[in-house]
Amino acid sequence: MSVAIEGRRGVSFGVIFFELLPAALLVLMFATVGIVHVTGRVLVVKVGYELSRLDQTGAELMREHDRLKLELATLRSPSRLESIARQKLLMGPPAPSAIFHVKEG
Amino acid sequence: MRDLKHTVSAEAPDKWMRLRVFVMGAVFIVLLVAVVARAFQLQVHQQAKLKGMAQDQYVRQIEIPARRGDIFDRRGVPLAQSVDVDSIWVDPSLLPDEKLAARALARALDLDQPELFARLAKARRFAWVKRQVTPSEVARVTALALPGIGFTKEPRRFYPQRELGAHVIGLVGTDGHGLDGLELAFEAELSGDASTRRGFRDARGRKLLTHGIEDLAGRQGAAVTLTLDRHLQYVAEKALTRAVEEAKAPAGTVVVLDPKSGEILALANYPRFNPNSPAAAQKNALRNRAATDAFEPGSTFKAFVVAAALEEKLVNESTSFDLEKGAWKIGKHVINDDHPHEALDVHRILQVSSNIGAAKIGAALGRERLVDYYAKFGFGERVGLGLPGEGRGVVPFPRAEISLATQSFGQGLTATAIQLAAGYAALANGGVLMKPYLVSKVVDPDGVTLIDNQPTEVRRVVSAANARRVIAMLESVVEKGGTAPRARMDEYRVAGKTGTAQKADPVARGYSDKRIGSFVGVVPAENPRLVVLVVLDEPKTDVYGGIVAAPAFKEIATAAMPYLSVKPSRPPTPEKPGKAPVVAPEPARVAAKASALNPVVAAIEELDAPAGAVRVPNLTGRAGRDAVAQLLAVALEPRLAGSGRVSSQQPAAGSLVERGTRVTLELAGPLPTSPR
Structure with missing residues (x-):
């Protein structure tokens, strides 16, 4: 009994530390790799959502752009322009004598 | 132990x-x-x-539908565009009461309620309620707050110019596939390929793109650029509509062609239809008559007979023919002229459009040569525009004497309006037949040109000298004593020919009392820039082409010549005193109203009266619109090249120039509205 106590008392903290160190380092390494991996995955997912949101915004802007282009083309339709020119601005086609032909260049 | x-x-x-x-x-x-x-x-x-x-x-796999390519006119004006709009669907299993829901939806979307209810009852988890709806319809359905209703984006085809060029462009169905016109003919190029994109869906159904976004440009449809000019198309359709309505005709056609290149600048048909709502179109309104319908052209063919006879040196302008006092018997048939003549030379035969004279020139030419020249002018073979259902016309070999006679004045054979215009374009182009075409370019989204049509010479039909002689003779048609004085223009020389053809009666196997009135004109006659053909089917008020069709020609040519910057053949005649001004009769009131509405107009008017030199303003860096306004304000004529902001100008800023001088502005930079 007294031998066992003596033996236990004889193992110093330093010995235990150095015996456990490789295992601790191994656990730390695995933990670090795990944290880095998880963080990476979280970032990928976050960026994926951001990309998806931007993609959606891009698609909506493209739709709006198309819609505005269409509206512009509709507003420029000759029948509408003629109607405005004739009815609102009281314009008409110029008399032939009022047309001057300018040389190109 | x-x-x-x-x-x-x-x-x-x-x-x-x-x-x-x-x-x-x-x-x-x-x-x-x-x-x-x-x-x-x-x-x-x-x-x-x-x-x-x-x-x-x-x-x-998220499917990205291909964006259908746009269709543009020759100046880049969009004629057909695709825009994503909402379509409404429903999960019927989530509806508490399908009948009530169907009733509410039908009322909100103007649908047939029993049909909608049947559709909802039949489907389990998905049924379309209405596709490609308007924003107001979306708002009405949203306000119903029905469970199970969903909205999805679908591309819808829009035609911003409405009826303009609708017969050429055609239309697409709800699924985005071309049904008619160039939309059908160029389906493969316009439609592109739908692409798929890989992505995750989370528990909430949100999209999660972890594989990046690939460039989808290559999968979009190609852009098609036509030879049509929106302005000329508008003018042609307006003139045709007016002519058809005045003549009380059921249908009509106009073809405007550049004789030197073969480009079709306008192609109008009546009745018109709006491709944005084709269901509302009247019967037969969708048919592109100019390309599909072959008709007996009548007297417009006489010019080709005369050209062939000149080429074969059988006649000249002064060769005289006995016109049998207006009635020529061939076997048991009698050919008549509307106005009897004893004898006339070839020039006058064309001017008064004598059937007997043309028949005698045709007889001198002979069967083989007549048919051969018609074929050389392009009749009896398809033009090859690529439009669906394009007609080819028929030129049968005239075995009988009477057939030879009638074919000489354009009866007993058929041609399409485009063939007829192309034949006249050959005469206007010095005897060289050019291939008419409608599509100038097809360019894919990467900028790669898939199709690039250039003017193509088909063949020389007659010599340049003989073509000029025919055109010169045709000038007399619009003068006093001719059949179409209504086509005469004061400023431009016009060569033309009328046609008043009898329509065949397929039931009685003979000719009916119905007519096709037409006029084809070349302007200006000394250096032809346009060939304009106007055809009216069964006009009621009058049957003669010179009466019903010639005014439409004049209206189109009058608008087109200044637009194309064609110099007048003759100096402009001074306006007759007492003639109503083009602008409203009260200039002061008009000016005041116009000024109040438009600052540009006001600026022009302020500087309108005094003459003299002005200094060209510095416009570099300014937006195109501002630069134009500034030039107009100092009575200078802007001319724009490109888009964006002004990168250079000619004459240079600060130069002293006369009022009305054209200032050319080179624009550069991104165009905010219409990248292609």
Whole structure:
């Protein structure tokens, strides 16, 4: 009994530390790799959502752009322009004598 | 003894412990091997299968429908565009009461309620309610707050110019496939390919793109640029509509062609239809008559007979023919002229459009040569525009004498309006037939030109000198004594020919009392820039082409010549006193109203009266619109090249120039509205 106590008392903290160190380092390494991996995955997912949101915004802007282009083309339709020119601005086609032909260049 | 006992009992557990450790170690090793083996089986052997199964659960192939290519006119004005709009769908299993929901939806969307209810009752988890709806319809459905209703974006085709060029452009169906016109003919180029994009869907159904966004430009449809000019198309359709309505005709056609290149600048048909709502179109309104319908052209063919006879040196302008006092008997048939003549030369035969004269020139030419020249002018073969259902016309060999006679004045054979215009374009182009075409370019989204049509010479039909002689003779048609003085223009020389053809009666196997009135004109006659053909089907108020069709020609040519910057053939005639001004009769009131509405107009008017030099403003860096306004304000004429902001100008800023001088502005930079 007294031998066992003596033996236990004889193992110093330093010995235990150095015996456990490789295992601790191994656990730390695995933990670090795990944290880095998880963080990476979280970032990928976050960026994926951001990309998806931007993609959606891009698609909506493209739709709006198309819609505005269409509206512009509709507003420029000759029948509408003629109607405005004739009815609102009281314009008409110029008399032939009022047309001057300018040389190109 | 105590020590011995102690020793024996200490050794036995130690052995037992070793055995247990060994067994457990073996068990763990076996288990580990099993785990490794299973892992190997899953990760290596069944990798592809299991990976696929896993991806099926969380990876989605998101389909991106291809954006249909736009259609533009020759100046880049959009004629057909696609825009994403909402379509409404429903999950019927989530509806508390399908009948009530159908009633509410039908009322909100103007649908047939029994038909909608039947559709909802039939479907389990998905049914379209209405596709490609308007924003107001979306708002009305949203306000219903029905469970199970969903909205999805779908591309819808819009035609911003409405009826303009609708017969040429055609239309697409709800599924985005071309149904008629160029939309159908160029379906492969316009439609592009739908693409898929890989992405995750999370538990909430949100999209998660972890594989990046690939460039989808290559999968979009190609842009098609036509030879049509929106302005000329508008003018042609307006003139045609007016002519058809005045003549009380059921249908009509106009073709405007550039004789030097063969480009079709306008192609109008009546009745018109709006491709944005084709269901509302009247019967037969969708048909592109100019390309599909072959008709007996009548007297417009006489010019080709005369050209052939000149080419064969059988006649000249002054060769005289006996016109049999207006009635020429051939076998048991009699050919008549509307106005009897004793004898006329070739020039006058064309001017008064004598059937007997043309028949006699045709007889001098002979059957083979007549048919041969008609074929050389392009009749009896398809033009090859690529439009669906394009007609070819028929020129049968005239075995009988009467057939030879009638074919000489354009009866007993058929041609399409485009063939007829192309034939006249050959005369206007110095005897060279050019291939008419409608599509100038097809360019894919990467900028790669898929089709680039250039003017193509088909063949020389007659010599340049003989073509000029025919055109010169045709000038007399619009003068006093001719059949179409209504086509005469004060400023431009016009060569033309009228046609008043009898329509065949397929039931009675003869000719009916119905007519096709037409006029084809070349302007200006000295250096032709346009060939304009106007055809009216069954006019009621009058049947003669010179009466019903010639005014439409004049209206189109009057608008087109200044637009194309064609110099007048003759100096402009001064306006007759008392003639109503083009602008409203009260200039002061008009100016005041116009000024109030438009600052540009006001600026022009302020500077309108005094003459003299002005200094060109510095416009570099300004937006195109501002630069134009500034030039107009100092009475200078802007001319724009490109788009964006002004990068250079000519004349330079600060130069002193006369009022009305044209200032050319080079624009550069991104165009905010219409990238192509």
